[in-house]
Amino acid sequence: MTRLELELLDGEVAAADGPFSSGEPLPRRLPRGRHGIPPNLVLEHQRLRLIAAMAEALAEHGYAGVTTTHVGELAGVSSSTFYKHFGNLWDCLLAAYVYTADRLCEQIEAAVEGREPEADPLSAGIDAALAFLAARPELGQLLGAPPPLEASAVVAARRILISKLASMLRRARGQGEVGDRPTGLDERMIDATLAFLHSRIRAGDAARLPELGPELAAILDRARRPVA
Amino acid sequence: MRPEARAAAREALPVETTAPTPDATVREGEMEGALQVVGELGYRSASVRAVLEYSGGHRRQFYEHFESLEDCFAQAYETWIERLGVELLQAAASTPGWQSAVQAGLVGLFRFVAERPRIARSLFVEAQVAGGTAMAKREEALERLAAALDSVRNEIADDEAPPQSAGVFVIGGIEACVCEILAEGSEKRIWDSLPELMHLAVGSYLGPEAAEEAFEEAKSLLERDRVQLGGEAK
DSSP states (O other), rough: OHHHHHHHHHHBBSSGGGGGGTTTTTTTSSSSSSSOHHHHHHHHHHHHEEEEEEEEEEEEEHHHOOHHHHHHHHHHHHHHHHHHHHHSHHHHHHHHHHHHHHHHHHHHHHHHHOOOSSOOOHHHHHHHHHHHHOOOHHHHHHHHHOOGGGGGGHHHHHHHHHHHHHHHHHTTTTTSSTTTSSSSHHHHHHHHHHHHHHHHHTTTTTGGGGHHHHHHHHHHHTTTOOOO | HHHHHHHHHHHTOOOSSSSSHHHHHHHHHHHHHHHHHHOOOOOOOTHHHHHHHHHOOOOOHHHHHOSSSHHHHHHHHHHHHHHHHHHHHHHHHHHSHHHHHHHHHHHHHHHHHHHHHHHHHHIIIIIHHHOOOHHHHHHHHHHHHHHHHHHHGGGGGGGEEETTTTTHHHHHHHHHHHHHHHHOOGGGGGGGGGHEEEEEEHHHHHHHHHHHHHHHHHHHHHHHHHHHHHHOOO
């Protein structure tokens, strides 16, 4: 993840060059006129704002009510700017889904890599995922809710995320890429995990997600096939 | 399934005391139409006109029955999710043994999905898109099914008790699997996930050995009865 991306997710962005290079946070809406920020950075900044706004707008209005206007307003861009970046609402949703899924996987991988040698990798990964979703519950809703008919491409993106997380689960258990388990079992466990966390977020319990770590680790560990 | 869970399922069965009036039949048709249309077009694209094209009623009559399409969908959802929940609990209740009862419930669910994919899509996917009052009913239905699964706890020793959230976890996993298959439009292939979901359900409560047994049993069922169950061969 780039510095720009990290800071955008924290709600503040600092430009690499130009008037904000001293470390001043970049406002959510860039200044009009001559500001000295390179055009490619402006475009990337707009795109990332739209991606972040998509998850927020979805959490606020739900799939039934969310529109490109909601997303554009939250991102601080005009309708025409929205359509410069995305063909329609569902393209933006797909970009937001992929972006968020990648961030989640990165957080888990970093936590597993950086854990203490004696620490359990499964617990480290679960704790990282729970912290990520507790801090940004709208991202948990984005990843957990089934997409509407119009957003069929998100179904494929979801399958990729499930597959990546299942692979991480197998590695955390020391089972290698596939292990001796029939394919699909770990994917179902991950499906169930995302649904479980989504239901907690929807019930307004996002802040308490980190407390679920031991419970989730116990469930994910219970049905595993012993390594031959 | 335990006797008390079986009794609860029986009590929940709707009792028809009188024949439906023509008006009730029209209303029922409009509700089914709403589910069919939402399942085909998606919640955001559905309209009263499309519902009436399906059900064959009149706009005036529709608005005598419902305040809006949203109201019609919410009422249809409540009616059908209740029926489906009762049907699944009944299928489980009439099957002896917890593991076999779970499998019977899943087979009932898969039959419904394979035979009525549009309505299933409305109930499982688009209802979550719609949000609103349907969500409270959904939570209620999921909790009831999770409680039925949890009935096996009484047969498990305290030191081997499954995690507290096992029921909600398993039901959520089953629902997510159904949503994925419906979203892909490959509902006939839902049968392929029977062994995996049996592994998930049984393993979450009884551990790996029982999960393996349930997995193999479900595979054998599919090999034996695939055509009868209505799914496509893998």
